[in-house]
Amino acid sequence: MRVPTLAVRDLTFRYRGSHDELFDGLTHAFTPGKVTALTGPSGRGKSTLLHIIGLLRSPTTGDVLLDGTPVSAARDLTRSALRARRIGFVFQDSELDPARKVIDSVVEPALYAGRSRSDVLPRAYDLLDELGLAERADHRPGQVSGGQAQRLAVCRALLNEPDVVLADEPTGNLDLGNAGLVIDALTRTARERSDTVVIATHDPFVLERVDEVVAL
Numbered sequence: 001m002r003v004p005t006l007a008v009r010d011l012t013f014r015y016r017g018s019h020d021e022l023f024d025g026l027t028h029a030f031t032p033g034k035v036t037a038l039t040g041p042s043g044r045g046k047s048t049l050l051h052i053i054g055l056l057r058s059p060t061t062g063d064v065l066l067d068g069t070p071v072s073a074a075r076d077l078t079r080s081a082l083r084a085r086r087i088g089f090v091f092q093d094s095e096l097d098p099a100r101k102v103i104d105s106v107v108e109p110a111l112y113a114g115r116s117r118s119d120v121l122p123r124a125y126d127l128l129d130e131l132g133l134a135e136r137a138d139h140r141p142g143q144v145s146g147g148q149a150q151r152l153a154v155c156r157a158l159l160n161e162p163d164v165v166l167a168d169e170p171t172g173n174l175d176l177g178n179a180g181l182v183i184d185a186l187t188r189t190a191r192e193r194s195d196t197v198v199i200a201t202h203d204p205f206v207l208e209r210v211d212e213v214v215a216l
Ligand SMILES: Nc1ncnc2c1ncn2[C@@H]1O[C@H](COP(=O)(O)OP(=O)(O)OP(=O)(O)O)[C@@H](O)[C@H]1O
Pocket: 015, 016, 018, 040, 041, 042, 043, 044, 045, 046, 047, 048, 049, 200
């Protein structure tokens, strides 16, 4: 059997000073090419799990595995390099630098990953086009709406061609049209590039459209 790009094994997490243990030893292999929703009641740890999978936090016990290799206990430098090269994040209400143009915000993650601006500009424009933002490329983030900013966050996350895409409530506060564009883009990257896409959500609109659901 093919080793999954992303899996978690025997995962638990406890915030410092808290008595509550999250995840109850969660073991799960996420399917490449599919979109998986993490769902469950408020406070069950959906956002925390995304941060752990995204190597921003380390689990209390257990492991995150990329291509079958445990990576959650790796050195900070190794984890940031993996994040930059392999993982794309769509955070809810992503803060964008109001002083930079939209196109510069989209290109920025590539610069962290050591790629050159000229290399990634064509893909940045393609993504803006795909998400209906082509005519906004030269605007400042202060001049885009909430829905446009969320679609912009998707462009940023996909720019580096990550093979793991993580999205925290990416349709929160979006109307159905914008939510559809966001889910379509995340589904397309799963289908066309075999990316592993994980979305933390309680949005019924999203839950109806994903391939798999992990209930926390
Ligand atoms: N930095 C923190 N320090 C201590 N406890 C925290 C911290 N962040 C979150 N928690 C607690 O950990 C639990 C899980 O939080 P988390 O935000 O991951 O849940 P969630 O399922 O994403 O919730 P929601 O659906 O409301 O966004 C909650 O009980 C929360 O209060």
